[in-house]
Amino acid sequence: MATKKLFGPKGWTPDRIKTLKGKTYLITGANSGTGFEASKILLSKEAKIVMLNRNPKKTTDAITVLKKELGNNIDVSFIHMDLADQSSVRKAAEEVLVKIPRIDALICNGAIAQVPRQQLTVDGFESQLGVNHYGHFLLQGILFPLIEKSKGRIVVVGSEGYKMGIKTIQFDDMNWDKNYSPNGVYSQSKLAQIMSVYELQDRLKRAGKNDVKIYACHPGASSTSLIKTSGSLMTRFIWQLMKLSPMVQSAEKGSYPEVMCAIEANLDQKGFYGPTGWSYFKGPVGECELAPHALDKEVAKKLWNLSEKETKFKWVF
Ligand SMILES: NC(=O)c1ccc[n+]([C@@H]2O[C@H](COP(=O)([O-])OP(=O)(O)OC[C@H]3O[C@@H](n4cnc5c(N)ncnc54)[C@H](OP(=O)(O)O)[C@@H]3O)[C@@H](O)[C@H]2O)c1
Numbered sequence: 001m002a003t004k005k006l007f008g009p010k011g012w013t014p015d016r017i018k019t020l021k022g023k024t025y026l027i028t029g030a031n032s033g034t035g036f037e038a039s040k041i042l043l044s045k046e047a048k049i050v051m052l053n054r055n056p057k058k059t060t061d062a063i064t065v066l067k068k069e070l071g072n073n074i075d076v077s078f079i080h081m082d083l084a085d086q087s088s089v090r091k092a093a094e095e096v097l098v099k100i101p102r103i104d105a106l107i108c109n110g111a112i113a114q115v116p117r118q119q120l121t122v123d124g125f126e127s128q129l130g131v132n133h134y135g136h137f138l139l140q141g142i143l144f145p146l147i148e149k150s151k152g153r154i155v156v157v158g159s160e161g162y163k164m165g166i167k168t169i170q171f172d173d174m175n176w177d178k179n180y181s182p183n184g185v186y187s188q189s190k191l192a193q194i195m196s197v198y199e200l201q202d203r204l205k206r207a208g209k210n211d212v213k214i215y216a217c218h219p220g221a222s223s224t225s226l227i228k229t230s231g232s233l234m235t236r237f238i239w240q241l242m243k244l245s246p247m248v249q250s251a252e253k254g255s256y257p258e259v260m261c262a263i264e265a266n267l268d269q270k271g272f273y274g275p276t277g278w279s280y281f282k283g284p285v286g287e288c289e290l291a292p293h294a295l296d297k298e299v300a301k302k303l304w305n306l307s308e309k310e311t312k313f314k315w316v317f
Helices: 033-044 056-070 086-099 127-149 182-206 226-230 233-244 251-263 297-311
Strands: 024-028 048-053 075-080 105-108 153-157 213-217 272-275 285-288
Touching: 024 033, 024 127, 033 048, 033 056, 033 075, 033 251, 048 056, 048 086, 056 075, 075 086, 086 127, 105 127, 105 251, 127 153, 127 182, 127 297, 153 182, 153 251, 182 213, 182 297, 213 251, 226 233, 251 272, 251 285
Parallel strands: 024 048, 024 105, 048 075, 105 153, 153 213, 213 272
Antiparallel strands: 272 285
16 A cells, blocks of 8 residues: 555645535544544534543533534534443443434544553553553444444544554563553554454455445644653653644644545545655645555454453454
């Protein structure tokens, strides 16, 4: 998969969207950064947004800002969900199934990154793997029947960081007890998310299920609170400096790939979408080259089976 500058020299931009009236999008981690900006774009095109967030106060504040900017008539609601707690993910997903009649796309955007010291979730998973991968793996699985009924999509927000670690899954020590490194584990968690996208596509194809589309994308280098929320003091300092440089783009632009994958017709599911400029930090949104290790079938199958075991959730196709 080579880099492709789709949609002309400017790449994909939200100007392409006409109306999304009647469409429903679920977004995890929607109270800040790219998730917030994606919500704003979709709401501005008349879509209904359901935020799946962990922090009620930040969510109320985010909704207040959105209403101030877009008007009180926007259709935005919130269901509490902590991706770091599998019971919370199950509870939120069950609530979605009761309250929300359709899902045009589930955008798996929420994440933590560069956690300085090993932390375990309540379920005993290393925190970045637990939040970014296992949390979303379970959420996708429980919501899949409704997504399928809606002929909807799953969009996974990965990271170019998937290339910056050991480039595989450390199956013999998934929690990195022996060699914990903030970046190594973040990289593995993002690789796990991306690998699961292409593995799910293959499983759906084998099952003859063509109604759901599954996409992987990344936001480039975007000015958000990601490192501020979970990174060490030093990483936060370096990232603050980087954010001041022209290498980093706005959170709004960082949200374009996930919005594009949620709504654009005729996108090749095998693509990996994001900004196509230097090092894929910013630039016109199109298709980025995917490193071969992200498509290693043996690793992907093993990861899928392990993820089903760890989340105690068996996908039914
Ligand atoms: N910014 C970049 O340059 C960059 C680069 C590559 C990839 N990404 C990816 O882009 C996506 C969006 O991140 P961002 O940059 O926009 O960062 P962000 O502003 O920190 O947004 C992350 C969101 O995830 C939420 N979140 C964190 N832990 C959660 C949990 N346990 N349960 C539920 N929600 C949780 C956060 O909620 P709280 O507000 O409660 O903390 C926040 O809303 C992530 O998948 C990230 O890996 C970002």
